[in-house]
Amino acid sequence: xxxxxxxxxxxxRSQAYFALAEAYxxxxxxxxxxLRRDGGVTYVQFVLLAQLAQAPQGRLRMxxxxxxxxxxxxxxxxxxxxxxxxxxxxxxxxEEDERSVTAVITDEGRRRLEQVIPGHQAVVQAGMFDVLxxxxxxxxxxxxDAIRTRLRSMVPSSAQRRxx
Amino acid sequence: xxxxxxxxxxxxRSQAYFALAEAYxxxxxxxxxxLRRDGGVTYVQFVLLAQLAQAPQGRLRMxxxxxxxxxxxxxxxxxxxxxxxxxxxxxxxxEEDERSVTAVITDEGRRRLEQVIPGHQAVVQAGMFDVLxxxxxxxxxxxxDAIRTRLRSMVPSSAQRRxx
DNA sequence: TAACATTGTTTCGAAGTCGAAACAAAAGTG
DNA sequence: CACTTTTGTTTCGACTTCGAAACAATGTTA
Numbered sequence: 023x024x025x026x027x028x029x030x031x032x033x034x035r036s037q038a039y040f041a042l043a044e045a046y047x048x049x050x051x052x053x054x055x056x057l058r059r060d061g062g063v064t065y066v067q068f069v070l071l072a073q074l075a076q077a078p079q080g081r082l083r084m085x086x087x088x089x090x091x092x093x094x095x096x097x098x099x100x101x102x103x104x105x106x107x108x109x110x111x112x113x114x115x116x117e118e119d120e121r122s123v124t125a126v127i128t129d130e131g132r133r134r135l136e137q138v139i140p141g142h143q144a145v146v147q148a149g150m151f152d153v154l155x156x157x158x159x160x161x162x163x164x165x166x167d168a169i170r171t172r173l174r175s176m177v178p179s180s181a182q183r184r185x186x
Numbered sequence: 187x188x189x190x191x192x193x194x195x196x197x198x199r200s201q202a203y204f205a206l207a208e209a210y211x212x213x214x215x216x217x218x219x220x221l222r223r224d225g226g227v228t229y230v231q232f233v234l235l236a237q238l239a240q241a242p243q244g245r246l247r248m249x250x251x252x253x254x255x256x257x258x259x260x261x262x263x264x265x266x267x268x269x270x271x272x273x274x275x276x277x278x279x280x281e282e283d284e285r286s287v288t289a290v291i292t293d294e295g296r297r298r299l300e301q302v303i304p305g306h307q308a309v310v311q312a313g314m315f316d317v318l319x320x321x322x323x324x325x326x327x328x329x330x331d332a333i334r335t336r337l338r339s340m341v342p343s344s345a346q347r348r349x350x
Numbered sequence: 351t352a353a354c355a356t357t358g359t360t361t362c363g364a365a366g367t368c369g370a371a372a373c374a375a376a377a378g379t380g
Numbered sequence: 381c382a383c384t385t386t387t388g389t390t391t392c393g394a395c396t397t398c399g400a401a402a403c404a405a406t407g408t409t410a
Contacts, residue, residue, distance in 0.1 A: 034327050035315050041330035046210040047256050048337035085388060092211050094368050099390055121375045121388040149340055151199050153332045159202055165326045166205035168317045173212035176313060258398050263360055285358040285405045
């Protein structure tokens with residue numbers, strides 16, 4: 023037990039928390055590397071494409087996409103511009119609401135996603151799940167889900183943050 | 187179950203993985219906000235100071251510090267410059283090895299850390315642990331620790347990356 | 351000891367992120 | 381119907397991160 027843990031809370035809670043942080047950071051490194059190698063996309067771009075691919079007709083409003091991926095709206099604009107330049111998505115103005123922009127995944131975008139998913143799954147499998155039984159995975163998922171739900175209720179959405 | 191989960195792996199594994207990712211991101215947002223408010227430091231700076239505070243005599247080589255906090259060396263140089271300007275740490279050249287630089291936390295740095303820790307603990311407690319029993323926390327910590335250990339073995343250190 | 355490789359750090363330039371401000375359209379209000 | 385507020389997005393500027401290259405000191409080896 024390090025003194026860091028003493029300082030921050032010398033108990034199981036800190037251990038769980040630091041394990042979570044480090045696990046996520048390491049996973050991120052591995053995934054980013056794989057995604058770049060297999061398909062020339064970053065992790066963020068992968069998540070954006072995947073969110074679009076699963077949405078009805080492959081389309082989502084910019085704001086909704088930003089909120090699901092937890093990015094600032096301006097950050098999404100940046101990524102959308104890059105993905106658009108790469109031909110993996112396109113933006114369309116909405117007809118009902120002239121303010122609104124809809125992001126749509128292209129066929130090329132879907133192909134790129136498929137190209138990259140097997141490797142992605144392999145990384146996640148090797149990094150997270152090879153060391154756990156099916157039942158342990160289930161228990162882990164339940165606890166993380168409880169935490170996620172709790173945290174969602176504590177963090178304001180990007181729209182709420184704007185209103186201040 | 188969303189089609190995103192279908193695309194990426196429609197099972198408990200994906201659920202565990204996405205819960206992990208979202209939980210960590212949300213936690214990060216909350217912690218960063220609290221740390222800025224209570225002590226004018228970012229999350230990264232907090233972790234750097236905490237690592238130093240726990241080290242013998244409050245000192246660590248730059249490279250070792252970079253590796254524990256998982257930053258690039260250049261990223262650490264940047265943060266060290268900022269923390270030094272804020273008077274929270276200082277850098278000293280090593281006497282045995284003239285190449286080496288040692289980061290040392292200052293008294294002011296330790297005070298800042300103490301000022302910020304109660305709020306930090308409160309956020310972690312409220313966000314992660316209020317929804318779990320002690321025993322559940324223990325189980326969560328065990329699983330996350332297994333994953334972390336596994337991932338550590340898969341990710342090369344910053345020194346190894348350089349040679350690669 | 352003269353290369354040559356390795357190790358420790360910083361500098362530099364390219365990306366990516368965020369929030370505030372700017373714009374634009376829609377909705378609400380007197 | 382003006383006028384104000386809200387909502388959807390992008391632009392802008394500040395900050396942070398990373399990796400490659402530059403620098404500097406050690407080690408190694410012929």
